Amino acid sequence: MDSKFTRGTADVKKLIGRRFTDKSVQSDMKMWPFQVIDHPGDDEANRPVIIISDKRVIRYFSPEEISAMILREMKQIAEAYLGTTVRNAVITVPAYFNDSQRQATKEAGMIAGLNVQKIINEPTAAAYAYGLCKAITSGNPNKNVLVFDLGRRTCDVSSICIKKDVLVVESVAGDTHLGGDDFNNKMVTHFAEVFKRKHDIDITGNSKALAKLRKSAEIAKRRLSNMLEVPIEIHRLFDGIHFSSTITRAKFEHLNNEMFRKCIYLVDKCLTDAKMEISDVHDVVLVGGSTRIPRIQELLQEFFNGKQLCKQINPDETVVYGAAVYGAFLAGGTQTIGTVKIGDYPLEIQANAGGNVVLNITVIYGGCCVESISAISLLHHKAWQTFPFSCKYSECLSDNDVFMYIALPLCHV
The missing domain is CATH 2.60.40 (Immunoglobulin-like)
Structure with missing residues (x-):
């Protein structure tokens, strides 16, 4: 069986609503461990299909069906917690999603048995979470909010203008290959080099060893948000050899300095596209787990001349919290x-x-x-x-x- 047949999948958001021949799809396919093919049916031509092997049976799923599985699971979790049936939903999508991607997301909700009341932009939901949609003084009828979303795989920056309680996304900038995983990969490369210097063995071609390094790198990255130095201990990393090392916050920042600077470049590009000056921004909202990185916060504050960042809400939950608030508004x-x-x-x-x-x-x-x-x-x-x-x-x-x-x-x- 082809090695690309797998029992799992990921990054469905990068496929939903897109065509198989899209350049982004063709590029991402090279990095995924699962296989994506063009839909075999004539009526569904040029639509990506994910191949999943389950007990030696090969099955084909559209991105909408995979998304529906996730939504259905979330629906069941909500119903178990609330003790009642959940029928309505508010679903958030990246601001750069086009009409086709939004419609496909809505179809996924329908497949999951949900009445999708609204599809809203993720930065809009973040603004709702902090109540910024209502925090406009009489002396300033317009409010400009920049939402900086740095997650596991992507960096999205959005400029929002709030005019009389109406939220308008003025501009977006982003990179779908800039996030926490990329920061981890820099550490993995660093530790692989340390291992080679110590033992004269190159482990970059061994997927099992790299997986162990990647797991340790993720843990170290999180701990470095609160510590200045973190020890790394991996039992039997390769060929029975134990690996131990340390990494400091300064070293981590040095390894990822170029990517951190790219995040700030995206902020600058977003403001330029919106024809805004730095002084025009009233609030900066942080979204995504990678915004916990101290250096990221320092660079943002430096860019915005010391402005306090909106980071009190758990950045992993900001968008979903805002969606819940918006859903409650719809329900009165x-x-x-x-x-x-x-x-x-x-x-x-x-x-x-x-x-x-x-x-x-x-x-x-x-x-x-x-x-x-x-x-x-x-x-x-x-x-x-x-x-x-x-x-x-x-x-x-x-x-x-x-x-x-x-x-x-x-x-x-």
């Missing part, structure tokens, strides 16, 4: 209060869920999440309940400052 299930004045401490907010429910309350100040209060059960005998919260920016506040909060019902109890 959220409350947004913009007149919570600061003066007396401790700070307090009030929420009315109209019954006995669990709320997730996000408190927002200046476009940034300053507190997230989860799993608060409203009492049966109270329609309104007061919740205290803290703010690490308290010393910077004045009596006239205003907070906003979003109360998002999670489930009934």
Whole structure:
């Protein structure tokens, strides 16, 4: 059987809604361990199909079918958690998705048994997560937000202009081959060279050894976000030889300096395409796990002249949280209060869920999440309940400052 036949697949987002002959598809196919072919049917010609082998049976799946499997699994997880049937959904897609890709994503939702109420851009969802869609002062009717999304495989930068609560994506820039995996690969190459110097053995052709290095590199990268030096220990890396080494944060930054600079170039390109100056940007929102890298944050702050970054929400969950908030808006299930004045401490907010429910309350100040209060059960005998919260920016506040909060019902109890 062909070595490319496999029981797994990945990167379906790069295939959905595209043609088999697209240059990006042809280029990515060379890097994937699974096989992609042109659809054999005449009616579906020029559509990519993924080959999956399952117990010696070869099966063919469209990208929409694979995406539907993921959505169906998420639907089941949500139903198990909520204890009720989930029918409606809001799905996020990259801002650069064209109409064909968006329609294909909607079809995947339908295959999964979902009523897709809205397809929204990922940067738009990120803005909703931080409440930036409502954080416009009367003196400044327009608000410009830059969303920097650096994940495992891609770097996407989007410029959003908010005009009277309407979010418009002004420009996008990105690289589909710039992300956490690429940073890992630099470390893998470095460790392979260290191993060769120590033992005079080249392991770059051994996939098993490289897989072990790649796993250790991923762990080291994450730990370097909080540590200055990380030890590497791999038992029996190759031919029974144990491998030990260390990598410092400075070395990691040196190895990936060129790619880090490319991220900032994409930010500059996005602003140029939107015809914006650095001073025109009011907020910078971080999305994606790779934005935890300290050097990335330092470069962004340097580029924006020391501006504070919106990073209080878990960057892995920012987009999905924003989609949930937007979905609650569509269902009429959220409350947004913009007149919570600061003066007396401790700070307090009030929420009315109209019954006995669990709320997730996000408190927002200046476009940034300053507190997230989860799993608060409203009492049966109270329609309104007061919740205290803290703010690490308290010393910077004045009596006239205003907070906003979003109360998002999670489930009934």
